[in-house]
Amino acid sequence: MYTMRMERRALPLVLKGRGAGDNPPNRFVPIYYEPDIDAPIDEQPAPYTQFFRDSSRTIIVTNDSPDVGFTHSVNPYRGCEHGCAYCYARPTHEYFGLSAGLDFETKIFVKQDAPELLRRELMKPTWGRHVLAFSGVTDCFQPIERSLRLTRRCLEVCAEFRNPVGIVTKNHLVARDKDFLADLAKEKAAKVMVSVTTLDADLARALEPRASHPKARLAAIRELHDARVPVGVMVAPVIVGLTDHEIPVILEAVAGAGAQYAGYTMLRLPGAVAPVFENWLNLHYPDRVNKVLGRIRDLRDGKLNDSRFGVRMRGEGIWADAVNKLFKLTRKRLNLEREPELSTAAFRRPGPVQGTLFSE
Numbered sequence: 001m002y003t004m005r006m007e008r009r010a011l012p013l014v015l016k017g018r019g020a021g022d023n024p025p026n027r028f029v030p031i032y033y034e035p036d037i038d039a040p041i042d043e044q045p046a047p048y049t050q051f052f053r054d055s056s057r058t059i060i061v062t063n064d065s066p067d068v069g070f071t072h073s074v075n076p077y078r079g080c081e082h083g084c085a086y087c088y089a090r091p092t093h094e095y096f097g098l099s100a101g102l103d104f105e106t107k108i109f110v111k112q113d114a115p116e117l118l119r120r121e122l123m124k125p126t127w128g129r130h131v132l133a134f135s136g137v138t139d140c141f142q143p144i145e146r147s148l149r150l151t152r153r154c155l156e157v158c159a160e161f162r163n164p165v166g167i168v169t170k171n172h173l174v175a176r177d178k179d180f181l182a183d184l185a186k187e188k189a190a191k192v193m194v195s196v197t198t199l200d201a202d203l204a205r206a207l208e209p210r211a212s213h214p215k216a217r218l219a220a221i222r223e224l225h226d227a228r229v230p231v232g233v234m235v236a237p238v239i240v241g242l243t244d245h246e247i248p249v250i251l252e253a254v255a256g257a258g259a260q261y262a263g264y265t266m267l268r269l270p271g272a273v274a275p276v277f278e279n280w281l282n283l284h285y286p287d288r289v290n291k292v293l294g295r296i297r298d299l300r301d302g303k304l305n306d307s308r309f310g311v312r313m314r315g316e317g318i319w320a321d322a323v324n325k326l327f328k329l330t331r332k333r334l335n336l337e338r339e340p341e342l343s344t345a346a347f348r349r350p351g352p353v354q355g356t357l358f359s360e
Contacts, residue, residue, distance in 0.1 A: 026094045054109040059074055072132055074133070077139075082208055084207065085207055135169055164187075164347075167181075172216040178229055194233055199246060200214075234263050241294075242288060269305045271305075
């Protein structure tokens with residue numbers, strides 16, 4: 001049914017393969033669909049994944065945030081099948097009149113022209129030879145990439161232009177493209193960070209239901225390392241009260257797999273992410289709700305989110321300090337401080353070489 005009521009009741013369901021348990025209301029749209037939660041579970045409509053064509057005419061997005069390590073990014077997909085309950089990108093779906101909950105992980109917008117758009121933009125004389133970040137918003141190696149291969153074709157364009165790329169992903173599929181990444185790495189123009197939130201398979205299955213198994217992510221690190229692609233790990237997000245105790249074992253595992261460097265970010269819950277994550281906690285870890293949310297508030301000046309530059313990625317207070325010290329000491333002990341600098345020196349525009357008046 002359709003309703004104008006903005007209050008909602010959380011669905012008492014753990015949906016297989018989904019991170020969100022329901023669709024919270026869109027802050028911009030007062031009308032939303034509310035399922036009949038009193039109906040039997042087998043009568044609830046299945047949350048199938050749908051794919052829609054995204055007709056964007058540009059593919060490179062810029063930002064001036066001091067909290068992220070890039071200024072230019074490429075995102076072939078909007079929304080993400082991985083379904084991570086904590087994903088900070090969920091509110092972007094609200095701008096399409098959709099929900100940050102199940103809609104974000106079941107209604108995926110596909111930029112089918114991404115490789116062609118990228119080639120066109122790199123050919124422009126105004127292109128300033130910037131590093132391109134892949135997965136600046138949603139994961140460019142989410143499951144649909146296996147068949148559509150948009151990210152692979154974009155990396156092929158970057159390899160042709162020798163334009164440097166930095167990738168963050170939690171999918172083993174990144175190892176498929178080690179050929180292009182290795183070519184770029186020869187020019188100091190590629191690095192990959194594999195995101196590892198937990199090594200607990202059960203927790204990963206509930207928290208990141210369609211992302212690669214933790215063991216598969218370690219395997220991706222090994223394959224990239226063996227292909228001589230600089231590879232590191234992003235322990236992200238660190239969820240105090242749930243995953244923070246795993247920092248040492250995660251770093252030891254990735255170091256053993258061949259990672260060269262490591263970084264981390266603390267969980268942040270902007271906008272509609274907060275009710276999605278809180279609902280996930282109630283569904284999967286009801287005994288830890290008060291502990292986890294309490295520590296997040298300790299990190300965020302009594303709130304579930306603090307958007308201030310300089311603190312939003314790390315938090316403040318005793319828990320933030322404890323995580324920071326533990327991470328840095330472990331990283332130093334394991335020699336995971338060798339993050340490479342990417343170079344634009346090898347950039348070129350392909351095409352026939354233009355002769356001069358004195359060419360033979």
